[in-house]
Amino acid sequence: MEVLALLWNGIVAASDPAILMCTLLGAVVGLLIGALPGLGPTAGVAIMLPIAAGFGGIAAIACLGGVYYGSMFGGAITSILLGIPGDAPSVMTVVDGYPMAQKGEAGRALGMSVFGSFVGGVLGILGLVAISVPVSQFALAFGPTEMTAMMCFALSLLSVLGGRNAIKGFVALAIGFWLGTVGLDPIAGSTRYTFGSVDLFDGLDFSIIAVGLFGLTAIFTTLEVSVDKPLARYSFRSLMPRFSDAILSRWQLAQGSVVGFFIGVLPGVGATAATMLSYAIAKRTSRNPDAYGTGIVQGVAAPEAANNSASYGSMIPLFSLGIPGSATTAVMMGGLLMVGLQPGPLLFATNPDFVWSVFGSFAIGNLALVFLTLALTPLLASALFVSTALLYPIVIAIVVFGVYAIDYSLSSVMLTIIAGAIGVVLLKLDYPAVPLILGLVLGPLLERNIRRTMISSQGDLSVFIERPIALVLFIATIVVLLVPVALHFLGKRKIAADEAEI
Amino acid sequence: MTIHTLDKAVAGLLILFGGWLIWTGLDYGIMQGTTPGAGLFPLIMGIAIVVLSAINLFRAVTNLETLSAGMSRREIIKAAGVVVVLIVSLLLIPVLGMTLATLGAMVVIGLLLRTDPSRAFLVRLAAVSLLTPIICWWLFDGLLGVPVPVGPLGF
Amino acid sequence: MTKTASTSFGRLRTAGVALFATAALAAAPAAAEYPERDIQMIIPFGAGGGSDTLARTIAEVIAELDLLPVNILPENRPGGSGAVGYSTVAKETADPYFIATVSVSFFTTPLLGGSPVSYRDFTPLASIAQSPYIMVAPAAAGYETLDDLKTAGRLTTGTVGVVSDAALLAKLTSNALGVQIDAIPFDGEGEVLAALLGGHVNVGYMNPSEAMSQIQAGTLRPLAISSAERSPAFPDVPTFLELGHDQIVHTQLRGLVMPAGVPAEVVTYWEGILQQVATSDAWKTKYIDRFHDIPDFTDAAGFAEAIATTNARYETLMKELGIIE
Numbered sequence A: 001m002e003v004l005a006l007l008w009n010g011i012v013a014a015s016d017p018a019i020l021m022c023t024l025l026g027a028v029v030g031l032l033i034g035a036l037p038g039l040g041p042t043a044g045v046a047i048m049l050p051i052a053a054g055f056g057g058i059a060a061i062a063c064l065g066g067v068y069y070g071s072m073f074g075g076a077i078t079s080i081l082l083g084i085p086g087d088a089p090s091v092m093t094v095v096d097g098y099p100m101a102q103k104g105e106a107g108r109a110l111g112m113s114v115f116g117s118f119v120g121g122v123l124g125i126l127g128l129v130a131i132s133v134p135v136s137q138f139a140l141a142f143g144p145t146e147m148t149a150m151m152c153f154a155l156s157l158l159s160v161l162g163g164r165n166a167i168k169g170f171v172a173l174a175i176g177f178w179l180g181t182v183g184l185d186p187i188a189g190s191t192r193y194t195f196g197s198v199d200l201f202d203g204l205d206f207s208i209i210a211v212g213l214f215g216l217t218a219i220f221t222t223l224e225v226s227v228d229k230p231l232a233r234y235s236f237r238s239l240m241p242r243f244s245d246a247i248l249s250r251w252q253l254a255q256g257s258v259v260g261f262f263i264g265v266l267p268g269v270g271a272t273a274a275t276m277l278s279y280a281i282a283k284r285t286s287r288n289p290d291a292y293g294t295g296i297v298q299g300v301a302a303p304e305a306a307n308n309s310a311s312y313g314s315m316i317p318l319f320s321l322g323i324p325g326s327a328t329t330a331v332m333m334g335g336l337l338m339v340g341l342q343p344g345p346l347l348f349a350t351n352p353d354f355v356w357s358v359f360g361s362f363a364i365g366n367l368a369l370v371f372l373t374l375a376l377t378p379l380l381a382s383a384l385f386v387s388t389a390l391l392y393p394i395v396i397a398i399v400v401f402g403v404y405a406i407d408y409s410l411s412s413v414m415l416t417i418i419a420g421a422i423g424v425v426l427l428k429l430d431y432p433a434v435p436l437i438l439g440l441v442l443g444p445l446l447e448r449n450i451r452r453t454m455i456s457s458q459g460d461l462s463v464f465i466e467r468p469i470a471l472v473l474f475i476a477t478i479v480v481l482l483v484p485v486a487l488h489f490l491g492k493r494k495i496a497a498d499e500a501e502i
Numbered sequence B: 001m002t003i004h005t006l007d008k009a010v011a012g013l014l015i016l017f018g019g020w021l022i023w024t025g026l027d028y029g030i031m032q033g034t035t036p037g038a039g040l041f042p043l044i045m046g047i048a049i050v051v052l053s054a055i056n057l058f059r060a061v062t063n064l065e066t067l068s069a070g071m072s073r074r075e076i077i078k079a080a081g082v083v084v085v086l087i088v089s090l091l092l093i094p095v096l097g098m099t100l101a102t103l104g105a106m107v108v109i110g111l112l113l114r115t116d117p118s119r120a121f122l123v124r125l126a127a128v129s130l131l132t133p134i135i136c137w138w139l140f141d142g143l144l145g146v147p148v149p150v151g152p153l154g155f
Numbered sequence C: 001m002t003k004t005a006s007t008s009f010g011r012l013r014t015a016g017v018a019l020f021a022t023a024a025l026a027a028a029p030a031a032a033e034y035p036e037r038d039i040q041m042i043i044p045f046g047a048g049g050g051s052d053t054l055a056r057t058i059a060e061v062i063a064e065l066d067l068l069p070v071n072i073l074p075e076n077r078p079g080g081s082g083a084v085g086y087s088t089v090a091k092e093t094a095d096p097y098f099i100a101t102v103s104v105s106f107f108t109t110p111l112l113g114g115s116p117v118s119y120r121d122f123t124p125l126a127s128i129a130q131s132p133y134i135m136v137a138p139a140a141a142g143y144e145t146l147d148d149l150k151t152a153g154r155l156t157t158g159t160v161g162v163v164s165d166a167a168l169l170a171k172l173t174s175n176a177l178g179v180q181i182d183a184i185p186f187d188g189e190g191e192v193l194a195a196l197l198g199g200h201v202n203v204g205y206m207n208p209s210e211a212m213s214q215i216q217a218g219t220l221r222p223l224a225i226s227s228a229e230r231s232p233a234f235p236d237v238p239t240f241l242e243l244g245h246d247q248i249v250h251t252q253l254r255g256l257v258m259p260a261g262v263p264a265e266v267v268t269y270w271e272g273i274l275q276q277v278a279t280s281d282a283w284k285t286k287y288i289d290r291f292h293d294i295p296d297f298t299d300a301a302g303f304a305e306a307i308a309t310t311n312a313r314y315e316t317l318m319k320e321l322g323i324i325e
Helices: A002-014 A017-035 A041-053 A057-082 A088-102 A106-130 A132-140 A144-161 A166-181 A206-220 A244-248 A250-265 A271-285 A297-313 A315-321 A327-338 A352-385 A388-407 A410-428 A433-457 A468-489 A493-498 B003-028 B040-061 B073-096 B098-113 B119-143 C002-027 C050-065 C080-090 C104-111 C146-151 C165-177 C189-197 C208-217 C264-279 C281-291 C300-321
Strands: C039-043 C072-076 C098-101 C122-131 C134-138 C154-160 C180-186 C204-206 C220-225 C252-259 C294-298
Touching (some): A002 A106, A002 A352, A017 A041, A017 A057, A041 A057, A041 A327, A057 A106, A057 A206, A057 A297, A057 A327, A088 A206, A088 A297, A088 A433, A106 A132, A106 A244, A106 A250, A106 A297, A106 A315, A132 A315, A132 C189, A144 A271, A144 A433, A144 A468, A206 A388, A206 A433, A244 A250, A244 A297, A250 A297, A271 A297, A271 A433, A315 A327, A327 C050, A327 C189, A388 A410, A388 B073, A388 B098, A388 B119, A410 A433, A410 B003, A410 B073, A433 C180, B003 B040, B073 B098, B098 B119, C039 C080, C050 C098, C050 C264, C050 C281, C080 C098, C080 C104, C080 C122, C104 C300, C122 C264, C122 C281, C122 C300, C134 C189, C134 C208, C146 C165, C146 C220, C154 C165, C154 C204, C165 C180, C165 C300, C180 C189, C189 C204, C189 C208, C208 C220, C208 C281, C252 C300, C264 C294, C264 C300, C281 C294, C294 C300
Parallel strands (some): C039 C098, C154 C180
Antiparallel strands (some): C098 C252, C122 C252, C134 C204, C134 C220
């Protein structure tokens, strides 16, 4: 394997002490920024940019990359311990990670998130170095039409996340879609539901809603539960990661990595959608789908593998084509320009040493983060020993600062508090929060791509079936929607047979 | 108000909300030439919310929907208290600065959560309430370059 | 680390000094030599974008050439598509210690109803470069020259936002060639480039720095450039003007503004500084050569006129698109 030799050379080059220091600095800053509620990889890379630019060359980009994947590791921490998504791509980690922590398995959940991040990282890096050229061509094949079909397919898979009462799940989804329309409509150029407020002009930031709806709601509903005793009864064992979990969740890890990688490559889709899709696939293919959401390691494995491998996937268009496909890679492209490199199709050819050294630094940083986070796991998990009467004020203070830092606006903090309060009502009435968040993430993608397609085709709907990729995805959508119905008529044999197994 | 009354009330409110979405959707414009306009998506969402919430209302009225226990009065008061404290401290941020306002909010919330504080608890609460905002200010303003709102004392 | 730290301390210092300055102003109206304290450079966008790089490079070059007796402190104030940052500057009426760069959002956000302040709330100082747009088509599409496009029945192009320079140029080209060109709004430059390379749109209007690497790699073919004269970075690309389309001249001016009501002496002072920047070698190597813009100095009056023209063009476009009455 020639690429492995090249990668090895890159790793050797990136082991240079100066580069190593910058990689580790980036990784640690990323870990911290990922763990802080609100701030995510884009903000982290942007914050580090002026500092990293001073390092120059390989070290600068190694540092920025470290922030990017470091934040993917860090996002899981607050998601698991407190139910507050540390950043947007870790929101699905809340769904099973937080119940695990409440059951007294915080260390196990954190450990699983580290394994997931590591496996996703390794497979992502391998994909990045080995198949970036064909994969970038695959990404280019996705225009608005294919993207619309992809979103329909994703939604058909995601319908499994509706919760107990499917009707209320769809109401929550519709509300999420509506929240996604707030702000300037980028297709028609008019503003929707901003009520004249400048703060809403850019739309609702996903993290502002997610931190309220998951994090503050989790706090508001457990105020009375555990003032005088720790959140859960812990043994020393509960603080430690379990390596056997990685074996147990091998399929979810592999699946999450692959899904995350390919979704991450698509310009404009992003890691958050990738985690949702991989979680949904894990649940759909499970023999015991009802266990998902109750706190199982597989539910942590899939999204955590997906968000890490998505971060490498999203670097493919940047490094091989010069296309920044996401907000984070756009900032990284700014970094490339600042160190005097011209990102574009010729980058690999003109600066191979640079590119391979940067990739090598990714491998080193990924490994370093595993040791760092595994070592921190017992310490972090023991945070839950603190009485909630002390823990919650601290967490609330960090949320206020963190949400404010998203767009320097106090209105955002207000929105988070309101979302938290509404979240309590929704939770108590069995309106699930996950579909609402899905709608907020995928709604704008679906709406904009449908409208782009229609502008392109001048209103002709037949384009959706004339293009092969779109057609295949639409057929897949119909299959996914019809399979449960077909199974129903076949007498539910499958479900009955599997009930005993977890 | 029981949890079931709340369920009915929310379903009813959602029907009204959906109706409002339909109305605004029509106002924004369903089509723009040959392409869907700004109002099409809100219109579809409005219709979906009205229809589905009507079903939910029907289920709630006919007692088809079973809900787990709601919150106790004490829980509701505490949660509402925390929300009110947060909103008040948020309104005070432009006056006091974020560090001081958060400090105040932390103390009040801590006392709200533990209504019979021991001396040891008070000491700890005072310590974390002092340290957390200062560390946050240093972290966000100093290291991350976020322009955190400052009060008259300059922090 | 030092950079961000100095920014925050700088802000504190200026806040303190502002208090003193107000007090001093009441006592003694006599103005001392301008500038007597550090200047806040507000960047209304996040780090790493084009506007951020431009602003920071200007500050860097001024520092390097030692043109000012005080420091320029760049500070990012993102949010509301530029509205937050530009409002911060505009509300410091007549304060010559706030400065910002113009951008596309400087015009479009107020026009789309997203900002309480518009270009009228600012004093233009000068511009120090112009950024043309290069009309490109994917190499695979087979269009060699601008006239080849006339053979197409209808074309599509990508734009970031409904109202943008790309949308404006698409309208102009469409009128000039007599070919329908529909602009499809995407969510970022990257998405537009991906759509172009994937063949999902037919033509694009790219910034020089984005276009350069693709043209060099042979994936995109340049058809025309939107400046009045050929760009030194693209000597082989003809202007629309040369090709006989004299109504298509539109570039983005890279310039600086202050809040409205700044004294005329301050404007003259900055004209001097910016002229030195525009003609310096540091500016050439740090900005022009890197981003392939056209070196150009336009004084305050010329810049003010260009701002008004640009705004009028966007307004006309919005009326044609039916966004405003």
